[in-house]
Amino acid sequence: MENNPPVLKLKMTFIEKLLNVVGILSFSGVMMYMIYTWNAVPNLVPGHYNVSGEVTRWGGREELFILLAVGVLLWIGMTVLERFPHVHNYKNLTEANIKGQYINSRMMMNVLKNEIAILFPFIIWNDIRVARGFSSYMNTWSLIIIVLILTGTLVFFIVRSNRQKRKAANTS
Template identity: 45%
Template sequence: MRIIEVQNRPVLKIKKTPLETALNIATLLLFIGSILYLLMEWSSLPNRVPMHYNFFGEIDKWGSKGIIVLHPIIGAVLWISLTVLEKFPHVYNYINLTEKNIEQQYKNVRIMINVIKNEILIYISYSIWKDIKAAYGHDITFGTWDLPLFLIVLFSSISFFIVRSIRLR
């Protein structure tokens, strides 16, 4: 079993899985929906919106409503950047990449990036909704737990794909 060095890695054309396609479509629809919701609420949105939440999920910094536009911008930039990164699985770091497991490893890491980018965009979409609701004075559903829950989901996904990569050796 010959280990393939970084400079000798082939560029493979691997078809997107139905999971990747479904996640992209569902997440983009949710993101577009959150942007449309922001646009619909924009004229009635208070001039002050939440900018930061403390450890307990309480708002501890307010800003002008223009700051809320950063959510969609950051979301779009991250989603596009990670979509481009998905197309180059041959540049990632691997442990014991061989001719036998190369296609499975490339696909595994590409799906991992896809899942991560969509989880991030879902959280950003939720943040847009949450900040609008908080600006109106509504109590937020998850409060303290939204960020820890997001991080648990994110790191669980990463762990799953790392373990899967190790098993593919």
């Protein structure tokens, strides 16, 4: 079965739909903010921060659109991948655990893409703040928190997948 997993039609959960709305609102909100503040944004904006949160490279304000485009393209790409859980990588896929594994993998993709959909607008918003002379929220702690959230999400869904496999093996 693992070489040719079946395609299952599984409905999106309420949580997945809710997170998609949050992701779309996050991107929409930062686009509106960019439009609203564009005339007040200086020509140079932060392009890179070091681990301490200090700006190490400045770039043209047009780079904000590149950052937005990368975030949106990642969100779209992950949305497409989310729709096809049968192409994700699985180990020990069986009839007893296939539905749970597909849903778990799809939800992991959904949560990660929507965390990205919050992260990219946060970075854009912070870059605009810094360019306008306000203090940055990008620092060592924000980097640690971002890494912990993303890693925590992966660990949560991997543990959940392993529990589902054990549960399915015990009921078979």
